[in-house]
Amino acid sequence: MEPGSLTSRAGVKLKQLREERGLTLREVEKRSKRLASQKQNPDFIVSRGWLNNVENGTFTPSFFKLYALGVIFDVHPSSMLSLFGCNVSDFGRDRVMFTPPKTHLADSGRPEDTILVPLRPREDLRLDRTSLLSGLAEIWGEIPIRLIQHLDFQNNLYGRVGISDRTMYPIIRPGSIVQIDQSQNSVLPSQWQNEHDRPIFFVELRGEYLCSWCEMRDGYLSAVPHPLSKCEVRRFAYPREAEIVGRVIGVTMRLDRRRMAASTKTGGEDGDRRSLA
Numbered sequence: 001m002e003p004g005s006l007t008s009r010a011g012v013k014l015k016q017l018r019e020e021r022g023l024t025l026r027e028v029e030k031r032s033k034r035l036a037s038q039k040q041n042p043d044f045i046v047s048r049g050w051l052n053n054v055e056n057g058t059f060t061p062s063f064f065k066l067y068a069l070g071v072i073f074d075v076h077p078s079s080m081l082s083l084f085g086c087n088v089s090d091f092g093r094d095r096v097m098f099t100p101p102k103t104h105l106a107d108s109g110r111p112e113d114t115i116l117v118p119l120r121p122r123e124d125l126r127l128d129r130t131s132l133l134s135g136l137a138e139i140w141g142e143i144p145i146r147l148i149q150h151l152d153f154q155n156n157l158y159g160r161v162g163i164s165d166r167t168m169y170p171i172i173r174p175g176s177i178v179q180i181d182q183s184q185n186s187v188l189p190s191q192w193q194n195e196h197d198r199p200i201f202f203v204e205l206r207g208e209y210l211c212s213w214c215e216m217r218d219g220y221l222s223a224v225p226h227p228l229s230k231c232e233v234r235r236f237a238y239p240r241e242a243e244i245v246g247r248v249i250g251v252t253m254r255l256d257r258r259r260m261a262a263s264t265k266t267g268g269e270d271g272d273r274r275s276l277a
Contacts, residue, residue, distance in 0.1 A: 008057030010083040015055040017073045025051055032068045044068040060084060157182055157246060159202050159209065161253075167212050168200060169229040172251055178202065178211060179250030186244065187216040195226070200248040206241060210234070211248060 018028060025048035036044035043064035051069075053059045061069070061084075063077075070080040078088040157180040165174055172178065180202045192198040201214045203223060212234075213224040221238040225231035236242035 005057065006085050007060055011055045011057040013083055014051075014069065017069075017075065018051075018055075021073055023072070024048075028069070028072055031072045032065075035068050035071060046072075156180060157202075159211065159245075159248075161211055165210065166229045167210055167223070167225045167231050169226060171195065171226055172200065172211060172248070173253045176251050176253035178248045180246040181249045182246040184247035184249075187214045187221070202245040202248055204243045204245050205236065209245070214244065 018025075023031075028046055028051055029048045032044055032046035036042050041064065043062065044067065046061075046065050046068050050059060050065075054061055063081075066080040066084075067077050069075075070077045081088060159178045159180055161168075161172055161174055161176045161178060163174045184199070185201075187199075187201070190199065198213055200211060203210050203212065203214065203221070210223055213226075215222040215224055216238065219238060221236050221242045221244075223234040223236070223242070225233065
């Protein structure tokens with residue numbers, strides 16, 4: 001095994017973790033046997049000889065043994081897996097490459113795979129108006145960890161469509177959260193085939209935001225609503241009165257209008273759960 005290989009480096013790290021915790025190979029084996037007995041599964045047993053080979057970079061541990069070592073070293077299994085190049089945080093992105101051909105129910109994760117994020121107390125935050133979200137604390141409710149893995153506040157912006165903003169209804173419903181690509185902030189002539197291919201932009205106005213199709217002509221930006229929204233086209237001098245924040249590249253929204261109505265009455269905290277599509 002080459003000294004610089006991933007398995008070799010992982011083995012060195014495991015040995016470091018063991019020694020930092022003051023454990024010998026024999027003590028790790030003893031503790032793993034207790035865990036295996038509790039789980040009634042011998043696969044959790046980590047023998048001292050086998051662990052010595054792992055630390056030397058000769059063996060790659062199975063999930064059961066990595067789990068056992070994580071429990072013994074007080075390190076989360078996801079961190080143990082990442083030592084050997086298996087990053088659980090990549091799951092949400094990697095699964096997109098292999099979308100099954102048949103429609104199916106998506107695995108939403110176990111109940112414990114969510115966290116509760118409270119609404120940041122802000123006097124200027126109005127749920128009825130479309131706004132930018134500067135951080136995760138402004139997305140509230142029970143958030144699936146998988147959604148958090150998709151959120152990238154360093155490279156993307158996120159916006160919340162106001163509960164009373166029906167500009168792009170029904171493509172983007174009131175209360176939706178949209179992902180914004182700031183690099184696409186120009187309205188360019190394009191050959192879109194239908195309304196779903198037509199670029200939607202997040203636009204900053206004086207004291208407010210809106211989410212709409214856009215057209216540029218003679219120095220004016222026209223914010224074009226969806227025809228079913230019954231909203232009117234709005235026209236602004238560009239860039240004095242309107243500035244394009246970026247193109248909407250992702251959206252997550254609630255389809256149950258009854259829950260949306262309840263959310264409006266309670267200030268948006270009525271179980272507003274969501275996941276990125």
